[in-house]
Amino acid sequence: MKNKVNATTIKKANEVLRRSVNFTPLQHDLYLSKKYKANVYLKREDLQKVRSFKLRGAYFAMHETPKKQLENGVVCASAGNHAQGVAYTAHEMKVDAYIYMPTTTPKQKVDQVRFFGGNYANIILEGDTFDASAAAAKKFAKANAMKFIDPFDDPNVINGQGTVALETIDELERVGVSADYVFVPVGGGGLIAGVSTYFKAEMPDAKIVAVEPKGAASMAAAFAQGGPVELDEIDKFVDGAAVKKVGKLTYELARENVDSVMNVDEGQISSTIIELYTKNAIVVEPAGALSVAALEDVKAEIKGKTVVCVISGGNNDITRMTDIEERSLIFQGVKHYFLINFPQRPGALREFLNDVLGEDDDITRFEYLKKLNRSRGAALIGVQLKNPKDLKPLLKKLNKFDPTFINLQDNELLYSMLS
């Protein structure tokens, strides 16, 4: 593998890519630097042409495919961003692309693929997950003798993604600093494989941290098992990084070059998306927020250090913001849901408001249907607190009002039925 992916092959990829992809900024971030008492730099791949680093690998892999083979067209499968990279390149190289995406792909990403690929993009929405979509795409490529452009497990794709590290180091050297830590998001592992390989060769003292969403920690599983394994279930919230099984090559390279693997709660990721937007006017998608979200869990370790976070993508579908905000509030411990048995008599609701709710507690949801011939009826109540500390007194008063009340956070099944 070393002869296919190394600092030299990544430099070669850069010679090709620098003509077609943006050299994205490495920005010193004042807000995060103050917050973590560290020197935090953001590698802004959200400012890449297709608003994610994925263009790099797709472009280089297609560029390296023999012209004759390209004539049949290419096939890819992607949760969205790789598809945009392939679509953009197909349009530029005038090659037909058959692009498979899971049926759950946000509309914004589907529209962007159409926009970038124009008449060269043929979009096929198939499968509930990336893996199901990929299986269908590979079958189609084989049946039609077309080149399958892998989203991560391919040396040329990895070399392309590795140019993120090359640009980062160029820029760090220009300003005369070296990185102590580099935080990199992980889905199938193409980005971390390329970035870690290049850093270990050119700035070996930097610690490379792979960051996954808690609900799709497939690289951690591979590290634990000594090779890629398929996770039974994944949370698709971080759609760019929701991959059940990392690649074989990406695993091997990560195993060799990555210093640690960590995972971040989806609620923390949501809070980070909102924070990056409100404090820094940076729009990130969930996978793009992973590297910054990780800092919260390693505060003590990074104090006084120089840290690089790769902001991998900014294709956020605005219609997802309600869900993102909800997850963030729940994670911060200020949003709660309860099922409460209400006495079916006049004045019961007023009593609840007076006796149970604290001064700053705000009702965000109330669902209740009066039933005939019953003395009590269940109500679903959502409450937003000003401070997580307000929960304790609320639970105490709720217990007095209805000792049988259910806190939905304690019941995963009921809780999942809320949205």
Ligand SMILES: Cc1ncc(COP(=O)(O)O)c(C=O)c1O
């Ligand atoms: C924005 C974003 N970040 C991170 C990743 C993960 O990249 P990789 O699959 O190379 O690990 C993806 C993959 O699609 C992505 O779109």
